[in-house]
Structure formats: structure tokens, C-alpha cells
Amino acid sequence: MxxxxxxxxxxxxxxxxxxxxxxxxxxxxxxxxxxxxxxxxxxxxxxxxxxxxxxxxxxxxxxxxxxxxxxxxxxxxxxxxxxxxxxxxxxxxxxxxxxxxxxxxxxxxxxxxxxxxxxxxxxxxxxxxxxxxxxxxxxxxxxxxxxxxxxxxxxxxxxxxxxxxxxxxxxxxxxxxxxxxxxxxxxxxxxxxxxxxxxxxxxxxxxxxxxxxxxxxxxxxxxxxxxxxxxxxxxxxxxxxxxxxxxxxxxxxxxxxxxxxxxxxLSNPPVWRRRSLPRLLALLGVLRVFHDSQRQGETVTLRDMRRQGWLLPEDEWDELTGFLEQEQLICRVSGGWVLCRDLAHYSMHRLLSHAPWPLPRPEQLPESLDEPWYPALRQTLEQFQLQQQALFGASLADWLQSRDVRPALEGSSGGR
Incomplete structure (x- = not known):
């Protein structure tokens, strides 16, 4: 109750x-x-x-x-x-x-x-x-x-x-x-x-x-x-x-x-309302479904996404497909959407730089996600946050007065 x-x-x-x-x-x-x-x-x-x-x-x-x-x-x-x-x-x-x-x-x-x-x-x-x-x-x-x-x-x-x-x-x-x-x-x-x-x-x-x-x-x-x-x-x-x-x-x-x-x-899945995931995870999940469907020669619809476990509301599905269509990664056909570009020639860096959503922080990520790419992404985001803290760890006063900033950068880069 x-x-x-x-x-x-x-x-x-x-x-x-x-x-x-x-x-x-x-x-x-x-x-x-x-x-x-x-x-x-x-x-x-x-x-x-x-x-x-x-x-x-x-x-x-x-x-x-x-x-x-x-x-x-x-x-x-x-x-x-x-x-x-x-x-x-x-x-x-x-x-x-x-x-x-x-x-x-x-x-x-x-x-x-x-x-x-x-x-x-x-x-x-x-x-x-x-x-x-x-x-x-x-x-x-x-x-x-x-x-x-x-x-x-x-x-x-x-x-x-x-x-x-x-x-x-x-x-x-x-x-x-x-x-x-x-x-x-x-x-x-x-x-x-x-x-x-x-x-x-x-x-x-x-x-x-x-x-x-x-x-x-x-x-x-x-x-x-x-x-x-x-x-x-x-x-x-x-x-x-x-x-x-x-x-x-x-x-x-x-x-x-x-x-x-x-x-x-009323048509939106209740599980998705209770489970607020960063938009980047939903984007990668959608791309994984498109990539698997391309190998089988099938189209992708919102119903297929929900069947795969991604319980997306219609507005978020439209937002994600709109971005992917703008990037010329997918295109609409009769019966749904298909992947229209070889993902081997499209880098993750380009996807992140063009996406309108910010990178999620590690504390915003769920403990587990039933996706093959998720462990590597979580580890990469944690390392990225540590490196970002090292690069910008100097105080704001040091940055504004250019004191002890470059040595900190050189030291952090040399440590890597």
C-alpha cells in the first residue's frame, strides 16, 4: 500500500x-x-x-x-x-x-x-x-x-x-x-x-x-x-x-x-518515471538496439525499444531519434527507423561533443545496468572525473592570477 x-x-x-x-x-x-x-x-x-x-x-x-x-x-x-x-x-x-x-x-x-x-x-x-x-x-x-x-x-x-x-x-x-x-x-x-x-x-x-x-x-x-x-x-x-x-x-x-x-x-511506462536515468545512457542504449537490429536487417520502433528493456516515454524517444537523425546516424523508413551509417567511422568523442546533454557524474549512474557497454562507460567516466579534478584542482584565485597553475597542469599530465 x-x-x-x-x-x-x-x-x-x-x-x-x-x-x-x-x-x-x-x-x-x-x-x-x-x-x-x-x-x-x-x-x-x-x-x-x-x-x-x-x-x-x-x-x-x-x-x-x-x-x-x-x-x-x-x-x-x-x-x-x-x-x-x-x-x-x-x-x-x-x-x-x-x-x-x-x-x-x-x-x-x-x-x-x-x-x-x-x-x-x-x-x-x-x-x-x-x-x-x-x-x-x-x-x-x-x-x-x-x-x-x-x-x-x-x-x-x-x-x-x-x-x-x-x-x-x-x-x-x-x-x-x-x-x-x-x-x-x-x-x-x-x-x-x-x-x-x-x-x-x-x-x-x-x-x-x-x-x-x-x-x-x-x-x-x-x-x-x-x-x-x-x-x-x-x-x-x-x-x-x-x-x-x-x-x-x-x-x-x-x-x-x-x-x-x-x-x-497514461501511456508512459511507470517504471521509467521511477527510474530517472541520464540521457546519455538512454542514447547509448538506443544505439545498441539499432546496431543489433542492423545486423538482423530489422527496423526499430518505440515498441522494440520497450521490448528490449528501455521503457522510454514517447517524448524522450522523439528527442533521441531527432538528435540521431540530425547526426545522420538513423533515418526513417516505412515501419520504423534504421541505422544508416557505419558506426565504426563515428567516434564516441564526436557523439559526446555533439550531444546536447551534459556528461553524467559517477554518483548519478546506477549501480548496474544490463548493457554490455555499461561497465566500461562507468569506469571511463570515473577516470574522467579524477583527471578533471587534477587538471582544475587549483584554486580560483590561482587561476585568475596565473599562479601555480601551469606547474600543476604539467605535474598532473606528467603523472599520467
Missing amino acids: RQRFENTVEFWRFLWQRFLDDRAPDSAAALTYTTLFAVVPMMTVTFAMLSAIPAFQGVGEQIQSFILRNFLPATGETVREYLVSFTLQARQLTWIGVLFLAITAFTMLVTVEKAFNTIWRVRQPRRGASSFLLYWAILSLGPLLLGAGFLVSTYITSLSLISGPDAVIGAKTLLRFMPLLSSVAAFTLIYATVPNTRVPIRHALVGGTLAAVLFELAKMLFGLYVRLFPSYQLIYGAFATVPLFLLWIYLSWLIVLFGAELVCN
Whole structure:
């Protein structure tokens, strides 16, 4: 139990550090700015898609009311009125105006995908037809699926077994959780489809559940803050709705991005999180696997590395392969990576001098490592540290005044 608790605490600490390293607060700020311009176009496009089908007449207003009621804090009545008014005005635009609104909505989706690809360390975003089809599916099929789901839920709610006098015990309680279940479904769909990589649906469901729960808690806490600390009205007056709305959007995107971090890092091997090795050891381990695979005429993937015992997260694997590709040591082929250079003509000195990571100190090295090159590397690093101490052992004052420095160097070199 204690080990499991420590592992859980370490995982959430690791997750929070990744959240900060990925500059998620900055991404949330950029998404807040984009959302401010895209929220009305998104709602307008939704209305346009639903009004095109006679069966969905009047459903758009119900969906809008449901979303604004469940995705804004209880104190957002003024914001609801403004958004409804803006949307009604936008629906009077010409087709050119609607096209401009659609482009604005596309821009928001591009920004969201960039933020998610940064979290998942995706270096190649969607391009061309694939990105257009994804965004078009979200803007066209999304409202239709919402409308169909809303009609089905309305029909189920009207059944006597659910809301009548003979309703099944617990049915009304289940209906009260419908907003939470809708949030879970929405966040799960976002995490599973937006990143340009394969996301396991079970991981997306876990992240969607966390984001939905945090979203509900944030709504309650935000409403409580507005009611108990009304000092913002004394400062901003009638303008107070705008900063509160921006703050709420920013908080919402922080929750969405934190859930994305959870979904991404659920795929990372837990052993690697607990076992922090210097990057040089991982680099040499990767090169050893490439060297062995070259002899057998096989490609190398991240799955092969993990099968060999190197439980690398995807971001570190991308970092290592990016460096090796830059050094023209490996190249990408269909099915993985291959070694494209004879390592007999590439020295260890060149590798260390070009690598962006510092040499590890002996105390940072593990006691043992199941690699044939590790004993020699450990011994070499220990000797290197001793020689470095001998070469630079003179005091800083002697170095700055050039006293007794060269004799120390000559003596140390003569001793070797």
C-alpha cells in the first residue's frame, strides 16, 4: 500500500511538471483569446447545420440552452444573454459572413490541435485533406450528433418509466447526472480524435472523466467566489462580466489541457518515471538496439525499444531519434527507423561533443545496468572525473592570477 501510494504521488508530481514544461498555461491563454472570437461562430455554424434538417427544427435553441446552462457557472446569466443575442444577430448574415465565421471556427480548431500536438509531442500535424476533413466533420457532424443525442435523451426523459408517477427508482437521480455524463462524452471524444496520433479509448475516457469532474468542481467554486467576493463589481462596475467570462474560459482550457496531459502520460511506462536515468545512457542504449537490429536487417520502433528493456516515454524517444537523425546516424523508413551509417567511422568523442546533454557524474549512474557497454562507460567516466579534478584542482584565485597553475597542469599530465 505504501509503495502504491508513493507511486501515485510520484505520478501526479510528474504529471504536474509535464503540465508546466509543456507551457500549458500559455497555451490556455492563447486558446482563451481564440475562443473569445470563435465561440459565436461555432454556435452560429451549429444552428445553421441543425436548421438545414427539418427534423431538428427548434433543437438548436434547446441545445444552446443546455450547453450554456451546464458549461457556464451559475452566475453567467449576463454572458448567456449576450451570447444568445450575438448568435441571433450572426444568423442574419449573408453567406459571405457565414463563410467568414466558419473560417474563424476553423482557426480555433487549428489552435486546439496545435496545443494537443505539443502535449503529445507530435512533430507532424495534420495537413491538407486530412485536417480539412477532421475540422469539417467536427463542424458538420458534431451538431448533427448533438441534435440526434438530444432528441433521444428528450424522448427517454418523456417516458413514464423515467419521469412519470411509476418511474423506476433511481431514474431521476440518473437524470441529474446527465450533464456530467455529457461532459465526460464530450471530453473523451476530444481527447480521442484531436491529437494527430493514436490515443487508446480507455485512456481518453479516464482523462474525459477527470476533466468533467474538475469542470463541475470549477463551476461550483467559481460561482462561490463570485457570490462571496463581489469586490470585482466595485472595480469594473457594469464591465465586470467581460473579465469574469475571460477568467472562466481560461480556467476551462486549463482543465482541458490538464486532462490531455493525463491521457498522454497514461501511456508512459511507470517504471521509467521511477527510474530517472541520464540521457546519455538512454542514447547509448538506443544505439545498441539499432546496431543489433542492423545486423538482423530489422527496423526499430518505440515498441522494440520497450521490448528490449528501455521503457522510454514517447517524448524522450522523439528527442533521441531527432538528435540521431540530425547526426545522420538513423533515418526513417516505412515501419520504423534504421541505422544508416557505419558506426565504426563515428567516434564516441564526436557523439559526446555533439550531444546536447551534459556528461553524467559517477554518483548519478546506477549501480548496474544490463548493457554490455555499461561497465566500461562507468569506469571511463570515473577516470574522467579524477583527471578533471587534477587538471582544475587549483584554486580560483590561482587561476585568475596565473599562479601555480601551469606547474600543476604539467605535474598532473606528467603523472599520467
